[in-house]
Amino acid sequence: MNAAPGGFRVGLLGHGTVGSAFAHLLPAQAGRIELITGLRPAISGVLTRSSGSFEEILEVSDLIVELIGGIEPAREYVLSAMRAGRHVVTANKQLLSQHGEELWQTARANGVQLRFEGAVAGVVPVIRVVQESLSGATIDRVHGIVNGTTNFILTEMARTGMTFAEALAEAQRLGYAEADPSDDVGGRDAAAKMAILARLAFDTPVHLDQVRYEGIEQIQPDDLEYARELGLGLKLIGTAERIDGGLSVRVHPAFLYPGHPLASVNGPFNAVTVESPEITEITMSGPGAGGPQTASAVLGDVVSAMIPPASTPPTMRVLEIVHDVVSAFYLHLEVADRPGVLAGVAQVLAEHEVSVKSVVQKGLGEQARLVMVVHPVLESRFAGAMAQIARLDVLRAPPRAIRVLEEEFG
Ligand SMILES: NC(=O)c1ccc[n+]([C@@H]2O[C@H](COP(=O)([O-])OP(=O)(O)OC[C@H]3O[C@@H](n4cnc5c(N)ncnc54)[C@H](OP(=O)(O)O)[C@@H]3O)[C@@H](O)[C@H]2O)c1
Numbered sequence: 001m002n003a004a005p006g007g008f009r010v011g012l013l014g015h016g017t018v019g020s021a022f023a024h025l026l027p028a029q030a031g032r033i034e035l036i037t038g039l040r041p042a043i044s045g046v047l048t049r050s051s052g053s054f055e056e057i058l059e060v061s062d063l064i065v066e067l068i069g070g071i072e073p074a075r076e077y078v079l080s081a082m083r084a085g086r087h088v089v090t091a092n093k094q095l096l097s098q099h100g101e102e103l104w105q106t107a108r109a110n111g112v113q114l115r116f117e118g119a120v121a122g123v124v125p126v127i128r129v130v131q132e133s134l135s136g137a138t139i140d141r142v143h144g145i146v147n148g149t150t151n152f153i154l155t156e157m158a159r160t161g162m163t164f165a166e167a168l169a170e171a172q173r174l175g176y177a178e179a180d181p182s183d184d185v186g187g188r189d190a191a192a193k194m195a196i197l198a199r200l201a202f203d204t205p206v207h208l209d210q211v212r213y214e215g216i217e218q219i220q221p222d223d224l225e226y227a228r229e230l231g232l233g234l235k236l237i238g239t240a241e242r243i244d245g246g247l248s249v250r251v252h253p254a255f256l257y258p259g260h261p262l263a264s265v266n267g268p269f270n271a272v273t274v275e276s277p278e279i280t281e282i283t284m285s286g287p288g289a290g291g292p293q294t295a296s297a298v299l300g301d302v303v304s305a306m307i308p309p310a311s312t313p314p315t316m317r318v319l320e321i322v323h324d325v326v327s328a329f330y331l332h333l334e335v336a337d338r339p340g341v342l343a344g345v346a347q348v349l350a351e352h353e354v355s356v357k358s359v360v361q362k363g364l365g366e367q368a369r370l371v372m373v374v375h376p377v378l379e380s381r382f383a384g385a386m387a388q389i390a391r392l393d394v395l396r397a398p399p400r401a402i403r404v405l406e407e408e409f410g
Pocket residue numbers: 013014015016017018019047048049050051066067068069070072073091092093094118119122288289290291294
């Protein structure tokens with residue numbers, strides 16, 4: 001394989017949701033990638049149904065990015081590229097979950113890399129972590145929310161009481177579900193991703209046909225309502241685990257207790273939890289799909305394929321370090337049990353423009369206390385209010401404050 005002097009030629013197959021985002025992202029990041037790898041990447045050709053020739057693009061490329069999807073002709077293109085000595089990056093879970101062994105074998109035989117971070121959980125770097133970072137650990141179990149469409153639908157059903165059909169229509173309106181959502185809502189998309197994860201985590205061939213899967217079409221709003229009263233949340237969970245010396249790989253709806261690392265993954269987000277005796281448990285979460293998100297995972301794979309040489313590039317800017325940030329706070333005050341205490345505290349908070357979200361008065365006499373949560377406020381301003389509150393003669397002990405994370409994702 002001969003790279004152009006100083007350059008690295010990337011042939012792009014597919015220019016749809018992910019392909020077009022990739023074509024936009026690569027030139028924007030080319031300078032930074034050159035600092036990391038020593039080579040400046042550029043798109044050498046683009047293939048769609050109506051334009052471009054695979055053979056001509058292959059001829060002028062050092063690496064092929066496959067973003068066509070489906071089995072054929074993607075499989076043939078990926079195999080041909082690797083046989084011609086080109087690295088390949090793909091986000092095609094259907095292809096890998098059904099023809100992975102043939103593809104990985106071809107990559108090994110030709111001494112090229114086949115990278116596929118974007119195929120599982122979008123931009124969440126689960127492939128790299130399972131395949132590389134955790135290669136020294138023995139994995140016992142992998143749990144994943146690996147389909148953003150179904151997670152969005154279940155989140156909406158739980159949040160609003162919508163039926164499955166209504167939540168699906170909402171997902172389609174917002175672009176979280178495709179016109180034909182059957183692979184997503186029926187569990188087959190998640191099953192393909194779990195097959196790939198299981199293959200890597202347990203070092204054994206796993207074909208999509210070996211994964212048992214159920215979807216979420218049968219879920220009724222009252223399932224979610226009753227479960228909520230019990231503190232349970234419903235997710236479409238993929239599991240791959242060792243059982244009696246064998247391996248189970250499955251996808252089905254499951255209730256989770258709030259303490260489970262996947263319980264708080266809402267909306268179109270994905271997350272994967274890896275359990276191992278050496279590491280206990282690692283959970284990774286983030287956007288599971290989307291053109292720009294998946295394109296960034298694909299470009300990360302391109303950079304990995306370009307390395308070596310690997311280096312930490314020099315910084316390109318000096319950012320100011322910010323110390324005073326905005327945070328919500330929980331505030332716990334042990335106070336005298338007499339009229340006007342709350343008003344006095346509220347006045348100090350108001351003077352510092354700290355606004356109260358909720359307040360409860362608890363206990364009597366020596367046990368009297370005010371517990372409140374304040375809306376996000378600049379920490380320095382909150383500290384000023386705290387200092388003044390600490391001087392109030394109605395306080396029986398120094399005030400206690402704990403930050404509250406209020407970020408909402410998805
Ligand atoms: N969309 C996501 O958020 C997402 C997330 C993770 C992974 N992925 C994976 O990324 C891949 C691409 O998905 P996408 O959503 O970008 O698909 P897409 O929007 O449907 O785009 C597919 C592209 O491939 C081209 N194409 C299709 N058949 C072809 C053929 N026979 N020969 C040449 N070109 C062909 C299409 O050409 P035309 O432009 O001429 O139609 C189009 O440009 C899939 O494997 C998908 O599973 C997608």
